[in-house]
Amino acid sequence: MLRRVYVWEAPVRIFHWAHVASIAVLAFTGYYIGDPFVTVPDETAQTYLMGWMRAIHFVAAFVFGLGFLVRVYWMFVGNRYARWQDWIPVSRERWAFFWKQLKYYIFLEKERPHYMGHNPVAGLSYAVFGVMVLVQGLTGFALYAEPYAGGFWRAAFGWLLTLFGNQTLRLVHHALMWLFAAFFVVHLYMAILADVEERNAAITGIVSGVKFDHTSDH
Amino acid sequence: MAKEHIDPLELSLTGGETFNLVEALARRGVSRREFLKFCTIMAGVLALPVDKASRIARALESAPRVPLIWLELQDCAGCTESLLRASRPTVGELVLDIISLDYHETIMAAAGKQAEEAKAATVEKGGHIVVVEGSIPLKDNGLYCCIGGKTAKDILFETVRGAIAVLAVGNCAAFGGIPAASPNPTDAVGVADLVKDVPVVNLPGCPLNVVNLTATVVHFLTFGSLPAVDHLKRPLFAYGKRIHDNCERRPHFDAGQFVEEWGDEGHRLGWCLYKMGCKGPETYHNCPTVRWNDGTSWPVMAGHGCLGCSEPNFWDTMTPFYERLPEVPGFGVEATIDKIGLGLTAVAAAGVAAHAIGSAVRKKAAGASQEQEE
Numbered sequence: 294m295l296r297r298v299y300v301w302e303a304p305v306r307i308f309h310w311a312h313v314a315s316i317a318v319l320a321f322t323g324y325y326i327g328d329p330f331v332t333v334p335d336e337t338a339q340t341y342l343m344g345w346m347r348a349i350h351f352v353a354a355f356v357f358g359l360g361f362l363v364r365v366y367w368m369f370v371g372n373r374y375a376r377w378q379d380w381i382p383v384s385r386e387r388w389a390f391f392w393k394q395l396k397y398y399i400f401l402e403k404e405r406p407h408y409m410g411h412n413p414v415a416g417l418s419y420a421v422f423g424v425m426v427l428v429q430g431l432t433g434f435a436l437y438a439e440p441y442a443g444g445f446w447r448a449a450f451g452w453l454l455t456l457f458g459n460q461t462l463r464l465v466h467h468a469l470m471w472l473f474a475a476f477f478v479v480h481l482y483m484a485i486l487a488d489v490e491e492r493n494a495a496i497t498g499i500v501s502g503v504k505f506d507h508t509s510d511h
Numbered sequence: 512m513a514k515e516h517i518d519p520l521e522l523s524l525t526g527g528e529t530f531n532l533v534e535a536l537a538r539r540g541v542s543r544r545e546f547l548k549f550c551t552i553m554a555g556v557l558a559l560p561v562d563k564a565s566r567i568a569r570a571l572e573s574a575p576r577v578p579l580i581w582l583e584l585q586d587c588a589g590c591t592e593s594l595l596r597a598s599r600p601t602v603g604e605l606v607l608d609i610i611s612l613d614y615h616e617t618i619m620a621a622a623g624k625q626a627e628e629a630k631a632a633t634v635e636k637g638g639h640i641v642v643v644e645g646s647i648p649l650k651d652n653g654l655y656c657c658i659g660g661k662t663a664k665d666i667l668f669e670t671v672r673g674a675i676a677v678l679a680v681g682n683c684a685a686f687g688g689i690p691a692a693s694p695n696p697t698d699a700v701g702v703a704d705l706v707k708d709v710p711v712v713n714l715p716g717c718p719l720n721v722v723n724l725t726a727t728v729v730h731f732l733t734f735g736s737l738p739a740v741d742h743l744k745r746p747l748f749a750y751g752k753r754i755h756d757n758c759e760r761r762p763h764f765d766a767g768q769f770v771e772e773w774g775d776e777g778h779r780l781g782w783c784l785y786k787m788g789c790k791g792p793e794t795y796h797n798c799p800t801v802r803w804n805d806g807t808s809w810p811v812m813a814g815h816g817c818l819g820c821s822e823p824n825f826w827d828t829m830t831p832f833y834e835r836l837p838e839v840p841g842f843g844v845e846a847t848i849d850k851i852g853l854g855l856t857a858v859a860a861a862g863v864a865a866h867a868i869g870s871a872v873r874k875k876a877a878g879a880s881q882e883q884e885e
Contacts, residue, residue, distance in 0.1 A: 327835065328849070329786060332777065333767045342767030400869055403877065439793065442741065442751045455742065458828045459793035460837045464848060467836060471852025475859040482863040486870060 296506040298409055300374045301499060308364040309499055312426075315357040316477075320470050322350040327467050354433055361426050374410030380420040382413050391417065405490055407508050415483060422476060425469055432466040532572050546571075556726040556801055557738070557748045570733035577732070578639040580630055580670055581615035584663040585656040585690050585699055586645025590681040591617045593718040596804050597725060610728055613639070616658075627659060630670070637673030640731075642724070646683040646690045647705060648697035655697040667705065676737055677702055677711045680724060682820055685713035685745075692826035703744055712737055713744040717820035722801045723749040743823065745795070754791035754817050757799040760784065778814060788833040789816030796821040 301309075325331070325346045333340040368377040382388050391413035396402035398414065406412065411419065435453035438446035453462060488495040491507070498504040536546055547568055554564040583591065595618070612619075614630040621629055633639050645663070648655040653662035661669075671677055679702040682688035690699035703711040714723050727746060730738045738746040755761065763769070764783040771777060771786060785792070794817050798809040811817055819829035831837065839848050 329767055329769055331767060332769050332771070332782075335766075337762050337766045337768060340766040340768070344765040344767075346767075398866075400873065403873075440753055440756055442747065442795075458822075458824075460828050463835075464837050464839070468839070468848050468852060471848070471855055474852065474856045478856060478859040478863055482867065486867070490870070490874075 297503050298506050299502055300372075300409055300504045301502040302367075302372055302375060303502070304363060304367045305371065305375050306499060306502055308360045308367070311356055311360040315353045315360065316473055318353040319350060319357060320473065322346045322353065323466075323470055326350060327463070351437065354430075354437070357426070358430050358434070361423075361430060365423075379411045380416045380423070382417060387413050407491065409504060409506060412487075418476075418480075425472055425476070429466065429469045429473075432462045432469075435462055436466065532574070553726055553729045556722055556797070557730055567729060567733045571729065574732040576611040577675070577728075578613045578633045578636070579610045579642060580613055580633055580639055581642045582644065582666060582670060583616050584643060584645035584658075584667065584684070585648050585697065586681070586683055587689075588617055588644075589718040590644045590684075591615070594721050594724070597721040610640070634670055634672060634674075639674050640728070641671050641674045641677045641709075643667065643677060643679050643684040643702045644681055644719075646687045646699035646701060648690065648699045650696070650698035664705065667702065671706055671709050674709050676731070677706055677709050678714055678724065678727060679703065679711055679744075680714045680719040682715045682717045682825060685715035685743075686823040688715075688717065689826050691824065710737055711744055712740060712746060714749070715743075715745065715821040715823075716796065717818075717825070720749075720796075720798070720801060720803060723797070741795070745821070749797045749801075750795045750821060752795065752797065754794045754796055754798055754811070757797070758791055758811055759799060760811060781814075784811060784814075784816040786835065787816050788831065788835055790819035790822075790825075790829045790832070791817040793829075794819040794822055 326343070329343060329346075331342065333342050367375050368380070373379075378384070378387070382391050390406060390408075393402060393406050394412050394414045397405050410416075431450065431453060434446065435450040436459070438450040439454060439459065441447045441451075457465075484495050484499075487493065493505045493507070494501075494503065533543065533546065537543075547564070550568040550571065551561065551564040553567055554561060557563075559567075581591075613633040614626065616626075619626060619629075645656075647653070647663045647667055649664065653664045656663040658666060679685045683690060683699070684702050686701045687695070687699045687704075688701075690697060691701075701713070703713060712727060714720075714727065716723075723746070726748065727738060730736075730746075730748075738748055740746055741750060743750075755764075758764075760781060760783045763781070764785055768780075768782040769777060769786045770782050770784050773787070783789075789811065791811060798817070799811070802809045802812070816832070818832050819825045822829065836848055838844060839846060839851060842851060
């Protein structure tokens with residue numbers, strides 16, 4: 294008997310796709326800002342390529358940052374699948390499942406464990422992802438604050454410039470972009486794998502919010 | 512800052528003496544017109560409204576002579592060279608009329624015991640300004656820089672006693688500079704790391720731009736206070752804006768027009784030096800507006816990127832000077848962050864592909880065993 298379960302609430306789904314879009318835009322524009330691979334030979338007054346790249350990067354950065362804040366808020370008020378306990382395994386039971394799932398992934402376990410929300414390994418990877426977002430956001434907004442000698446941005450993020458210096462911040466900001474790229478490859482594969490092996494609509498679930506539950510079959 | 516507002520009257524009582532500047536300048540063939548031009552330029556450098564020029568003029572006309580001691584510690588005399596390039600006022604006028612340079616090892620006539628005595632006499636009276644050039648080595652009791660048998664640290668503490676302010680000029684005096692670059696063999700530090708009871712103003716740069724030193728002194732003589740400073744004790748009038756934001760090549764940056772290699776078409780057209788490792792976007796200094804050597808030119812104007820010489824530890828933090836990003840610690844010189852990152856993503860893709868094959872094999876095996884059971 295197949296049961297339809299409403300797993301991903303609207304804020305979770307909106308956050309997910311806002312992050313997909315903003316990360317894609319941020320990675321592309323950010324790479325250009327770090328290494329402007331196109332030079333425009335036209336009249337200087339007629340072109341504004343770096344200007345637009347930066348403007349778009351900043352707009353996407355606000356989507357990225359706001360999405361993160363909304364998702365963190367939803368970790369405390371959302372349904373059981375959105376809660377922070379789904380990301381960070383605190384209970385002994387969840388840890389046991391974590392090892393079971395990990396063993397399955399590295400071919401030491403035959404049966405794939407079933408979960409409605411995040412499986413414990415995926416959940417923990419999203420906690421790591423959250424830290425990546427936080428570091429990327431902090432370094433990014435610190436660099437954003439750089440032109441200002443005072444004011445809000447300098448007060449909020451200027452301490453990072455004082456602490457680490459511009460060069461280190463840019464290196465970390467740039468390196469993390471590649472970590473996001475590697476994360477994307479693994480994340481996409483894992484979602485497809487879950488969808489195929491569990492037949493639980495993991496892929497369409499993040500659009501519709503609904504996943505399938507087969508556990509009542511057995 | 513403890514002594515924000517110092518009454519010029521108090522100054523005159525504690526050692527300065529009032530004299531007629533206009534007369535003194537006239538004696539040296541400097542016209543009033545020249546003098547007013549100088550006051551206007553100073554108002555511009557200090558980012559004051561243009562009508563403040565007359566206030567500067569009035570203040571300088573009646574200003575007391577402030578005795579000034581210039582210390583050279585662990586330095587290369589590059590900032591002194593920069594001082595000698597001052598044209599408004601020429602260094603002679605600066606020395607003789609506006610300030611009273613009582614001690615400067617490189618340009619004073621006195622030597623040896625006499626010179627040291629003159630310095631001691633000035634310190635004794637108090638109310639003086641100390642300019643420090645060069646860093647202070649602390650390792651092995653500071654023996655790596657000794658002058659007249661005294662360590663740089665002892666000389667510094669002796670000289671700043673009773674001083675109104677200390678102006679740390681150049682990156683060495685401000686932050687330790689090149690002597691403090693890794694591995695900092697002499698344990699060199701800047702003035703503000705040691706001097707806590709006298710207000711310190713940092714005027715970094717490699718070398719110092721003398722326009723900013725003159726403007727700081729003029730600010731002091733006009734308003735009786737030191738200029739407002741940032742969190743690194745640098746005056747905001749000179750270090751409040753990034754090179755990048757006032758750069759004449761900025762339109763080429765925004766347009767996406769970059770020099771790719773030295774001497775290429777873009778370089779000849781004066782395009783942006785961002786890809787050549789210019790550190791203008793992370794350096795706070797007024798080079799684009801005041802320029803160097805009497806407003807002749809400055810590095811970016813001359814076609815070379817900014818090295819970030821007014822920032823703390825620039826020799827370590829701004830290198831490599833000709834690359835945008837620093838090297839990745841633990842990887843070779845050739846491995847840029849992009850090569851490493853692309854490699855990581857490729858490894859992730861390969862791992863995923865291998866796992867997909869493994870999963871397919873597992874499913875097939877599971878299917879086969881299920882069939883057997885049936």
